Amino acid sequence: MKGIFITFEGIEASGKSTLSNILYKWLRENQINTVITRDPGGTPTGEMIRKILLHAETSIDVWTEALLYAAARRQLVAEIIKPAIFNGSVVICDRFSDSYFAYQGYARGLDLNVIIELNRIATQGIKPDITFLIDLPVDMALKRLNEKDRLELEDKDFHEKVRQGFLKIAENESQRIVVLDGRKPVDELSQIIRETVMKLLNFPA
Numbered sequence: 502m503k504g505i506f507i508t509f510e511g512i513e514a515s516g517k518s519t520l521s522n523i524l525y526k527w528l529r530e531n532q533i534n535t536v537i538t539r540d541p542g543g544t545p546t547g548e549m550i551r552k553i554l555l556h557a558e559t560s561i562d563v564w565t566e567a568l569l570y571a572a573a574r575r576q577l578v579a580e581i582i583k584p585a586i587f588n589g590s591v592v593i594c595d596r597f598s599d600s601y602f603a604y605q606g607y608a609r610g611l612d613l614n615v616i617i618e619l620n621r622i623a624t625q626g627i628k629p630d631i632t633f634l635i636d637l638p639v640d641m642a643l644k645r646l647n648e649k650d651r652l653e654l655e656d657k658d659f660h661e662k663v664r665q666g667f668l669k670i671a672e673n674e675s676q677r678i679v680v681l682d683g684r685k686p687v688d689e690l691s692q693i694i695r696e697t698v699m700k701l702l703n704f705p706a
């Protein structure tokens with residue numbers, strides 16, 4: 502049996518980690534083989550790359566950054582995601598290709614065709630079966646942030662471009678991407694997520 506690949510997307514502090522972990526626990530409690538991971542990261546190599554990307558003390562050239570994200574994703578797909586999907590597991594990933602398109606493409610303004618091509622090499626064509634985009638106004642996200650990393654220090658304008666980028670991607674791929682209102686309480690959001698995943702797994706309600 503082929504597994505199912507689920508991703509969570511959204512700007513900083515939109516609730517991705519909170520909601521993906523709740524889904525993970527719920528699936529495990531229901532005896533469903535589930536793997537949770539994150540992009541960038543999830544593998545020893547990927548986690549080292551993540552440190553460079555998110556905690557760099559010197560500035561990184563925008564294309565160097567784009568190549569590092571692609572490198573981390575390639576390792577994650579090869580080492581974790583692809584084997585788990587083929588092994589029939591549910592794979593949950595905190596961020597994936599859509600973050601790449603939203604941040605490197607729409608917000609940084611790099612040539613989207615090149616970003617798409619780099620992503621193709623990185624993902625080997627693997628796409629999520631379903632993506633939850635947690636949409637949140639930038640002001641609310643900034644209020645939620647208490648820990649500052651490199652991306653979180655970018656200005657409001659940048660976050661706004663990322664948010665709009667995500668919404669554009671969701672508009673173009675409305676079959677795959679479920680947009681959720683991140684202002685809603687966690688319980689309400691996780692209920693919607695559970696129901697959507699249940700349908701995908703052909704679970705009795």
Ligand SMILES: Nc1ncnc2c1ncn2[C@@H]1O[C@H](COP(=O)(O)OP(=O)(O)O)[C@@H](O)[C@H]1O
Pocket residue numbers: 511512513514515516517518519520645683684685686687690
């Ligand atoms: N729906 C929500 N309503 C209110 N607070 C939330 C909600 N989802 C997450 N939070 C809080 O916002 C902060 C950021 O959430 P987190 O899941 O870490 O976001 P992300 O992984 O997208 O950066 C945390 O303090 C979390 O408890």
Ligand SMILES: [Mg+2]
Pocket residue numbers: 517518519595
């Ligand atoms: Mg997170």
